[in-house]
Amino acid sequence: MEIRSKNNKLIVILGPTSSGKTGLSIKLAKKFNGQVVSADSRQVYKGLDIGSGKVTKKEMAGIRHYLLDVANPKNRFSVTQYQKLAKKAITEINKNNKIPFLVGGTGFYLQSIVDNILIPNIKPNLKLRKELEKKSTEELFIMLQKLDPVRAQNIDSHNPRRLVRAVEIVLSTGKPVPKVSFEGCPTCPEFSILQIGITKLPKELKKLIHKRLIARLKNNAMINEVKKIHKQGLSFNRLKELGLEYRCVAQYLQNKITYQEMQNRIEIESLQFTKRQMTWFKRDKRIIWVSTYTEAKKLVKHFLKT
RNA sequence: CGGUAAGUUGAACAAUUGGUUGGUUCGCCAGACUGUAAAUCUGGUCUCUUCGGAGCUUGGAGGUUCGAAUCCUUCCUUGCCGA
Numbered sequence: 001m002e003i004r005s006k007n008n009k010l011i012v013i014l015g016p017t018s019s020g021k022t023g024l025s026i027k028l029a030k031k032f033n034g035q036v037v038s039a040d041s042r043q044v045y046k047g048l049d050i051g052s053g054k055v056t057k058k059e060m061a062g063i064r065h066y067l068l069d070v071a072n073p074k075n076r077f078s079v080t081q082y083q084k085l086a087k088k089a090i091t092e093i094n095k096n097n098k099i100p101f102l103v104g105g106t107g108f109y110l111q112s113i114v115d116n117i118l119i120p121n122i123k124p125n126l127k128l129r130k131e132l133e134k135k136s137t138e139e140l141f142i143m144l145q146k147l148d149p150v151r152a153q154n155i156d157s158h159n160p161r162r163l164v165r166a167v168e169i170v171l172s173t174g175k176p177v178p179k180v181s182f183e184g185c186p187t188c189p190e191f192s193i194l195q196i197g198i199t200k201l202p203k204e205l206k207k208l209i210h211k212r213l214i215a216r217l218k219n220n221a222m223i224n225e226v227k228k229i230h231k232q233g234l235s236f237n238r239l240k241e242l243g244l245e246y247r248c249v250a251q252y253l254q255n256k257i258t259y260q261e262m263q264n265r266i267e268i269e270s271l272q273f274t275k276r277q278m279t280w281f282k283r284d285k286r287i288i289w290v291s292t293y294t295e296a297k298k299l300v301k302h303f304l305k306t
Numbered sequence: 307c308g309g310u311a312a313g314u315u316g317a318a319c320a321a322u323u324g325g326u327u328g329g330u331u332c333g334c335c336a337g338a339c340u341g342u343a344a345a346u347c348u349g350g351u352c353u354c355u356u357c358g359g360a361g362c363u364u365g366g367a368g369g370u371u372c373g374a375a376u377c378c379u380u381c382c383u384u385g386c387c388g389a
Binding site: 076107151246272276277 | 333339
C-alpha cells in the first residue's frame with residue numbers, strides 16, 4: 001500500500017462519548033500504518049483511567065498512543081499545553097513515516113490542531129484569577145467593557161470563566177484581547193485533513209452509555225479508582241472540577257448521594273455531555289459522518305491516495 | 307363498606323389559608339464556546355402567534371363570591387386507617 005510520503009496528512013476521528021472512537025481508530029491505524037494522538041481533556045491525566053475511558057494497553061494492540069498520561073491531575077491542564085504537545089506528536093509521527101490519527105471527543109482540543117487556532121500567549125495568573133473570581137459577572141463585564149470594549153461586545157457576559165480570562169489577558173498585556181486567528185502560524189506544517197465523525201442514533205448511544213457504565217462499575221473498579229486518586233491527594237473539589245464520573249463518584253464517596261443516584265446521574269450527565277459535544281461538532285461542516293468501519297476505511301483509503 | 311388525606315406540570319414541590327399563579331428545582335429541546343472545555347455559560351419548555359402579543363388552564367360537573375388552585379356539593383381516581 002502506498003502510504004509513504006504521506007506527510008502532512010492528518011486523519012481526525014471524533015464523536016460523542018461512547019460512540020466507539022477507540023475501537024475504530026485502532027482498527028484504522030493498524031490497517032493504514034498509523035499512530036494515535038489522543039484529543040481528550042481527561043485522558044491526559046495520569047491515574048484517570050477507567051472514569052475517563054482510557055484505552056488499555058491490550059486494546060492498543062501495539063499501536064502507539066500519544067498524549068495519554070502526560071499531566072498530573074492535581075494541576076490544571078489546558079488547551080495551549082495540549083496544542084503544543086499534540087503538534088509535537090504529530091510531527092514525530094510524520095517523521096516516522098506513519099499516519100497520524102487525531103482521536104477524541106474534546107472539541108476545543110481538536111480545533112486547536114485542526115484550525116491551528118492562535119491562543120493568546122498569556123499564562124493563567126492564579127492570584128489575579130482568585131481576586132477576579134470574587135467579583136460578580138456584572139462587575140467583571142463592566143470592567144471588561146472599560147478595558148476592551150471590542151471583546152466585551154462578543155463575549156458571553158454571563159460566563160465568569162470567559163470574563164476572568166479576558167480581563168486577565170488585557171491586564172497582563174495592556175492590550176485588547178487579540179482576535180482569534182484560524183490561519184495559524186506560517187512555520188507550522190499545513191496539514192491536509194480528513195475529519196471523520198462517528199454517528200449514533202440517540203437511542204443507540206443511550207444504550208452504549210448504559211452498558212459502558214455498568215462495565216465500569218463492575219467489581220467497584222471505578223469507585224476504587226476514584227478512592228485511590230483521592231487518597232493520593234486529589235481533593236474532592238478537584239474531582240468535582242474534573243466532572244462527570246469523577247464528580248458523581250466523589251459525591252457518592254462523600255455520602256452526598258446514594259449509589260443509585262450516582263449511577264443515574266452519570267448516565268444522565270453523560271447523555272447531556274454527548275449533546276454538548278454534538279452541538280460543537282455540528283458547526284464544522286468539514287466533518288464527514290460515518291457509522292461503520294467500512295465507510296471510514298473507504299474514506300481514509302481515498303484520502304491517502306490523493 | 308365506613309373514616310381520612312390528597313389530585314396543578316414530563317417529574318417533585320410552591321402560590322400572603324379567597325386577590326386573579328405558570329414560580330422554583332430536575333428533566334427535556336436548542337444554542338454558545340479566544341489557556342479550567344467531561345469545565346463554564348445562554349435561551350426555550352400550557353396553546354396559538356405576523357414575536358408585538360393573544361388565548362386557555364389547577365381530576366370532572368355544578369355552586370358561593372366583585373373575585374376560586376384555594377370555600378361548598380357531588381362524582382371519579384389514588385394513598386392511608388378501620389371493618
